[in-house]
Amino acid sequence: MSKTSPLKARLPRGFADRSAADIRATERMLATIRQVYERYGFEPVETPLVEYTDALGKFLPDLDRPNEGVFSFQDEDAQEARSAGGATGKHGEWLSLRYDLTAPLARYVAENWERLPKPYRSYRAGWVFRNEKPGPGRFRQFMQFDADTVGAASPAADAEICMMAADTLEALGIPRGQYMVKVNSRKVLDGVMEAAGVAEGAQRLIVLRAIDKLDRLGLHGVRELLGPGRKDESGDFTKGAGLGEAAIATIVGMLDFDSEAEETIASLDTLLARSEIGQAGRAELQMIADYVTAAGYDDRVEIDPSVVRGLEYYTGPVFEAQLLFEIPNEQGQPVVFGSVGGGGRYDGLVGRFMNESVPATGFSVGVSRLQAALAALNPGNGEDAAGPVVVLVMDRDRIGEYQAMVAKLRHSGVAAEMYLGESGMRAQMKYADRRNAPLVVIQGGDEKAKGVVQIKDLAEGKRLSGAVADNAAWRTERPGQFEVPEAELVAAVKQIVGLL
């Protein structure tokens, strides 16, 4: 009978497995972030990975099919309820995997409004999904770590979030001066648009994108993009916003800011003198700057009118945490690491579910990006943890006895295992090496007869033999190997692995 060819073992593009080293590094990082957030009085709350598509807020409830960008599927449970004459209306037929943690939080807070303490500070780490074209470094499943304060309209809440972001980066070992939490306000951006006479829609979008490129292109490049357009080094032309000189001057005036908050805010005051919304934004930034200064964070949190942030739902202050140190890019050129997280005020999201408006502000860490930054700062940190002690199987009839040895080691707190494969001595030693075992325990017939075990200290063995000992050398010299009475096995092992 012909066997059919096997299935190919592979993942859809944009999804990834996680190694032990990766999981452990993430866990360490998340534990540190959690500790900072708890010190700020934030408590954990989590929502499921699936929500009604309409609750996520990216789609209109009367659309027949959900939009792109989100993984969606029809809820058979709701269909059944409807065909059985249930009350489920046209809402609720589509379910989606969440695309961020903010929209689900807004749903959660609205649903539990009465019983939550207000203002409500909470945090959560979780997977989010984007149904987008995957590419290098662009995943369709990735992790975010969010913190939000709901029910506080005061810029003190925004200032607190910014200070918490700064404390988080320092707790993770990023030195002060190597990062900056930058703050702007959507209202300032709106005010400048108003002052410059930028039209809603496409022109506004081009202007926002141009501002967002300040870091990369400098004032000159932004100026080109605000005007007729810009030709890059490769000769590609990007169409500009087509603004006149006066309008460009207004916008560039906003971007030509100072590192001193007072100066920046004063120049915004002049620039936005006749814009009501711009003045509201300037006042917000003034208060945030005051609070940050009072708490001694003005060297870590700065006003930066070039911060845009992409999400549509922001209504006031927006934040971005930027790492200022350089790492090599794919071409080996040093580039500033840049953003590892951001957020802002979203006063409209919770209110979608309620008859009242509910102010809210939050911050989201891009977990794998921040982890990459930490790995760049501490290249040695990602190394394998010490593996388990391996008890070799020298005599398959005595597996029960080897297993008893392992049980004794485990009960004394030592990570240990018996070799479970069917290969010989050489392969077992190789296995122990791949597991990064600190030592192996060997008891053949001779040792059994004498009531002893051999312990081979692999690290010491490598040190003594200068390199990985090959089998021949091992047989004759046995570097790092010694014999102990069976009764002293646990004590001797604990000594080597550093538990005594």
Place this chain on the structure above:
Amino acid sequence: MSKTSPLKARLPRGFADRSAADIRATERMLATIRQVYERYGFEPVETPLVEYTDALGKFLPDLDRPNEGVFSFQDEDAQEARSAGGATGKHGEWLSLRYDLTAPLARYVAENWERLPKPYRSYRAGWVFRNEKPGPGRFRQFMQFDADTVGAASPAADAEICMMAADTLEALGIPRGQYMVKVNSRKVLDGVMEAAGVAEGAQRLIVLRAIDKLDRLGLHGVRELLGPGRKDESGDFTKGAGLGEAAIATIVGMLDFDSEAEETIASLDTLLARSEIGQAGRAELQMIADYVTAAGYDDRVEIDPSVVRGLEYYTGPVFEAQLLFEIPNEQGQPVVFGSVGGGGRYDGLVGRFMNESVPATGFSVGVSRLQAALAALNPGNGEDAAGPVVVLVMDRDRIGEYQAMVAKLRHSGVAAEMYLGESGMRAQMKYADRRNAPLVVIQGGDEKAKGVVQIKDLAEGKRLSGAVADNAAWRTERPGQFEVPEAELVAAVKQIVGLL
């Protein structure tokens, strides 16, 4: 302009939010399980929540639509690749949310076979999804915690998994004698089916279901289900397997086992004397019993031929961890808690992706079920953790100063926050109470002038006043309240929260 009525904030049925207490209890439990698994030499590895539908193995690749039971959606990325003339075949068009952690692990191991140490021990906790009708206690998203050994055919690997399950339950505080890890073999079940002449298909399924009900119905009830059928207390009739007396006697003979492994195995030997597969199963159980006895676990791991386990992919030993203590059911009657996890050997799953057969065995903990068991054993454990210190806002012009106080407390390691709402003193005290704050810090104009702060110890206050102090009493007596110089704020707070 009329405002449209707000969206209803709600979750699809079978999905749930998680509270802080719930998250913390789960985290504590998972950390303990992880510690045990690491001591057994297992290392973490995680797969994404989405896989190709065919990789999950429940569906045939030539089906046009995926089956029920699984959340599935078409991969637009693959569609695009195909319409662009890419090499994507009929595989890979459907994606699914994983329904367990075993099928994705099989895919992972096959994909990474060459570079993994073998045998490969690994563990992972993660969400899984079932597109089934939700009901009380039946969720469409729930968490499993799995450990697997891939590449080891030896029953020593199965024995190790069982001992690890026992150690896990004890590490979680379930006393010995209150739980039992029960072991059977699919081959023993197959042998008994063969000896009893049970037909493949429907009859076999009815017999397996009948055996699975031994705990609940006893031998008499099972006997009825193996024969013509059984009428329950409510008068409902369940159709039986329709077996004759001799066949029923054979099956009941298997179920009438002893608590001593040796006795059970000896009677299986007699019962299955003429079944080759049955003898293979008996031999497996014999080896597991020997290994377990050698390691001193025979009082925690027992041979139990009534264990069935539902999943189709098991090929050899199957395990179930049962809690033996009683809890009240919905009617208030005491019932044995029962299963909190199970697993078995699945020698066919990894091989689906490869040209060779790969033995594997594993164990899966039902996280919320085990958590419910621990909550039943330790009812006090789910209580709220201590909340943050709350600094009240007595004077809105001095928010910067309050925020500076909070920053000082946080930097000294105290969880603290400034009240961020807009309400008065009374609401602020109520908020602190809801947050379970150990104390509040108060500085009005008088205190500011004197250079002092008031500290109100809320626990002490409650104790002194016998109950929650109402506002009037608080104003006059101020139980648990005292004044310290501003410079001594941090030290005084640390004293009360137990950090000094």
